[in-house]
Amino acid sequence: MxxxxxxxxxxxxxxxxxxxxxxxxxxxxxxxxxxxxxxxxxxxxxxxxxxxxxxxxxxxxxxxxxxxxxxxxxxxxxxxxxIYDHNRLRIDRFTTLFLYTCRLIYEEQREQASSFHMVKTDTQTVVEKMRMLGLLDKGKTTQKERIEAQRTLGHYNIIQKMESVAWSNDGNELLILPSILSIISNQGINDMMLELEEMRINGSDEAGQEQEDSE
Structure with missing residues (x-):
């Protein structure tokens, strides 16, 4: 015992x-x-x-x-x-999408990752990929959203900033840690891509509807 x-x-x-x-x-x-x-x-x-x-x-x-x-x-x-599925952390939409994007970057670069299974990136790279995937509302994000998302993921040892200073408004150099594999599996990657594509399409449809309504 x-x-x-x-x-x-x-x-x-x-x-x-x-x-x-x-x-x-x-x-x-x-x-x-x-x-x-x-x-x-x-x-x-x-x-x-x-x-x-x-x-x-x-x-x-x-x-x-x-x-x-x-x-x-x-x-x-x-x-x-x-094991009872209790005590789960609820994170906001932006942090969730930031996490998903980090997982995509990890998957794309994991073959070139260091022997420590870490992938190096930075805040701007993650945000630009989010923008490219159509995940940002009107293509924009706030400094508060970025800092809070990184602070949350850093607390749970999913990412780590490479600077010893506080999280920066201008962005940080980041390490995506292998713990991200425990959150989103390889199968989760495929499911995630389908969800992201659906979100992107829905976002485009809503934008198109808003434009029609304004005409």
Whole structure:
């Protein structure tokens, strides 16, 4: 049982267990590697290493409480899922479309991705692709939308900004992390493209109707 495994931990390990359990509950995803702006390089994530060491007891604990902790050793992803489909985050439309677009960029560039399974891009590239796909209302977006979308996805370790400063109004250099694969699968890519095309067509139809109404 998880309690027996927990009792066998040292005092330090118990403290790390509590800290990492709370981190996973808050952030959902954890990745093996993180970019360190101060050193301008990607380094192993010490939290991921400790969570891997404590994985059996963390997994068993979360199972008892109705959560499923998974670890993908190939891509270096740890994810926490509620088996009752509770505690889901509801994000706004722009953030959802920003996420979808990041997934498309990841899919297009994953073969050229680094050995850390990260894809480098920037805010402007994502927004321009959204515009190209017809996902922006009247082809425009606000600074607030961009910052909030990136801040949300950054909190859940889906993207990471490469600068050590706060999220910028002018945009940031970004890393799309492999955790995005856990959110939108390869099958999800196909479904997503159909949905995006439908949204684009509907948006064009609505714009055309508005023009007719104004004539």
């Amino acid at each position: 998880w309690s027996e495994r927990y009792e066998a931990l040292s005092s330090y390990e118990r403290g790390e267990f509590r800290r990492l359990a709370n981190y996973l509950l808050s952030h959902t995803y954890m990745v093996r590697y993180q970019y360190q702006p101060s050193q301008q390089m990607t380094l192993p994530n010490a939290d991921y290493q400790m969570a891997t060491r404590l994985f059996p007891v963390l997994r068993d604990y979360f199972t008892v409480t109705g959560w499923q902790l998974e670890k993908d050793d190939n891509y270096g992803i740890m994810s926490l899922i509620n």
